[in-house]
Amino acid sequence: MTKTPAIRRWKRPPFITNPTLRWGLWVGAAIYLAVAFGTMEIDWSRVFEGATRGQRFIASFFPPDFSSRWDSIQDGILESMWMTITSTVIGIILSVPVGLGAARNLSWRPVYLFCRGVLAVSRTFPEIILAIFFVKLFGFGPFAGFLALSVGTIGFYGKLLAEDIESMDPVPAEAIKSVGAGWLQWLNYSVQPQVMPRMIGLGIYRLDINFRESAVVGIVGGGGIGATLLTSFDRYEFDSAAAILLIIIAIVMALEYTSGYIREWVQ
């Protein structure tokens, strides 16, 4: 009599071992989704009635009118670009010390907590909230928009810089320390070369974001192309608004393309 070896079955162990909990979570999620969709009120008759009005609204965007408001469009674009560039540069300059302080492997504990706090606060509020706040503080105009974008940049760039520094290779940094370099020399020779390529890429990406945000910020009174866009909506000049939207789309696409290209080149 030959003994056949028992077949040993294998199944990947589930992520949540307790079956009641595992199935309970699935069922709970399904019930919540069903209830959430149930409470969403969609009045289909109203949607149907409004469809023709919506069609007229969309139609009034065409053909886009570039010429009749060209001067104010041009001013708005130039103001937005000014806001974008200054806020990106100032934001990045200010975010470097904050980012260095917020990198755990570089910084002294109280400084680390303080800088992380600064980053957390500036990342809590989206640019539009910051813009509303600065418009209240400093009045309408591009200065408020500039401040909002700068603060947003500090949060974005500082956090990513800190994280990049935390994940750098510590061994070359140790080597530069061992030759007797000072702290600034150490930063310049071992930290900077390691984080620079990524940070250049992120800087250009932020320029891109800031231009898009500059349009949003304008709508709440922060100046720039957003303000022009809002004015044309208020005057029911939808053909001019369409022109502005097309210009924004074109500039964002151009920026995105160049930023992608430059980032690839820097790597």
Next chain:
Amino acid sequence: MLRIENLEKRYQTGDLALKGVDLEVPKGQVMALIGPSGAGKSTLIRCVNRLVQPTSGKVYLGDLELTHLGSRELRRARTRMGMIFQEYALVERLSVMENVLSGRLGYVGFWRSYFRKFPQADIDEAFNLLERVGLDHMADKRADELSGGQRQRVGICRALIQNPDLLLVDEPTASLDPKTSRQIMRLICELCDERQLAAIINIHDVLLAQMFSRRIVGLQLGSIVYDGPPEKLNPQVLTQIYGEEDWEATIEASKDVEDEEDVLEAAAALQVTRVNPPS
């Protein structure tokens, strides 16, 4: 040149990495420090230049006691100690020349180093050293374009341009193939000899240690268990350092290797001439 007295290191985890080590390395001596992983070899040399802060004990470089130096004095003392690393520890995105010149950072001010305006004497010395290791034609290559052996040569140049009194060498060959390992060890030993440097070389390869060093110190669980010439390393001693294993083969091999030395020497000389391009 280097004197270590009752050095102890306890890590925050509570592990006692060094248990009262006493050690003296005179000028011009190349000492090999062997021992299993976790014996405390790396900790020991890092306690000397204080990349790791020792818990207690004294370290003298010449007459200077190192363990209590303030940051400014420590920087000055570190310029006198060159360090060579296992993974080369080059800054990969800097050029070969910048990596070598970074060895002079302790001697030049921030703005000079920032604009890469090093004194001409430093630049001359950098070229001399690169020429000595056969890499002067690579000066403007980025460090990440080099092979492992070439990178370690650059690492050696960076340590030597400090004009140190002492070399701390941490597993210089652990990432290299056997032939390159021997070339690198030979180069380090020759350069120490030329410049009369004291050196501590951490190495886990017993054979290489026996080939290139006239003094071997065995470290086991943070204590020195052997200090003597390579010939006296017998199976008992190796068992004490590393634990139970058949050591006869290793010892036999090291004897063969010594006979082979001349052949290898000639081969290495050939290699160096080949590495140097005709200018």
